[in-house]
Amino acid sequence: MEKFEFNKAERDHIEKIIARYPDSQSAVMPVLWMAQEKFGHVEPDVQKLVAKTLDLPEAHVYGVASFYTQYYKEKMGKxxxxxxxxxxxxxxxxxxxxxxxxxxxxxxxxxxxxxxxxxxxxxxxxxxxxxxxxxxxxxxxxxxxxxxxxxxxxxxxxxxxxxxxxxxxxxxxxxxx
Ligand code: FES
CATH class of the missing domain: 3.40.30.10 (Glutaredoxin)
Incomplete structure (x- = not known):
């Protein structure tokens, strides 16, 4: 079992998010946000999960996650x-x-x-x-x-x-x- 995973309900929800946009690339921000709400951060392995889930290059997800301080790239304080x-x-x-x-x-x-x-x-x-x-x-x-x-x-x-x-x-x- 992977350290970070989305469950079936979360994957279904992500499908609904993707359906709102012309392509999965546009869903990166809400899916990163969803991942952060679940795991508390979007450390590199979480970014990889988002990339894999959206079938996007990891570099693209990293580019978005690293641009915004609102995405926590490591475990943060309460x-x-x-x-x-x-x-x-x-x-x-x-x-x-x-x-x-x-x-x-x-x-x-x-x-x-x-x-x-x-x-x-x-x-x-x-x-x-x-x-x-x-x-x-x-x-x-x-x-x-x-x-x-x-x-x-x-x-x-x-x-x-x-x-x-x-x-x-x-x-x-x-x-x-
Ligand atoms: S400079 Fe705009 S909120 Fe601080």
Missing amino acids: YVLDVCTCLSCQVCGGYDMLHYIEEKLGIKAGETTEDGMFSIQSVECLGACGYAPMMQITNDIYVNHLDKAKVDKVIETLKQGKMPEFEPIPMRVAEKS
């Missing part, structure tokens, strides 16, 4: 802190926040704490530049306008096994004339 260090976040202190988190957790970006609780990634723009500096937690919750106090609170909340509250992005409402 919580992955994606700290944006792209331009808008950078000028608003993104690197200061990244270094503060690194210091606080005792690891560098790209590493995981020994207890397996946290991984840190320095990532490109997450599309929330107006709320810089910001980070994303495990491809899910956005935390906006980071400062040290907010980072402390978020990490404390995560250590308790809870997710921080979702911060809705405020919408600009046109003033009534």
Whole structure:
């Protein structure tokens, strides 16, 4: 038995995904995502499984998986802190926040704490530049306008096994004339 496999129900689901597109190449992203939800990451052997399942060259799947930080290429911590260090976040202190988190957790970006609780990634723009500096937690919750106090609170909340509250992005409402 292979270390990583899709079961019959998953293979049937993948067939349905493929049917949505003109070719199986277009199904790489949703199938990689499905694989990550099942295995927790898409390490090289998982990428090979996706390539084999979609009958595609492994290099193609690797190309997609390696482009996006949202696909984890190795086993990650329970919580992955994606700290944006792209331009808008950078000028608003993104690197200061990244270094503060690194210091606080005792690891560098790209590493995981020994207890397996946290991984840190320095990532490109997450599309929330107006709320810089910001980070994303495990491809899910956005935390906006980071400062040290907010980072402390978020990490404390995560250590308790809870997710921080979702911060809705405020919408600009046109003033009534
Ligand atoms: S630069 Fe950080 S979200 Fe765009």
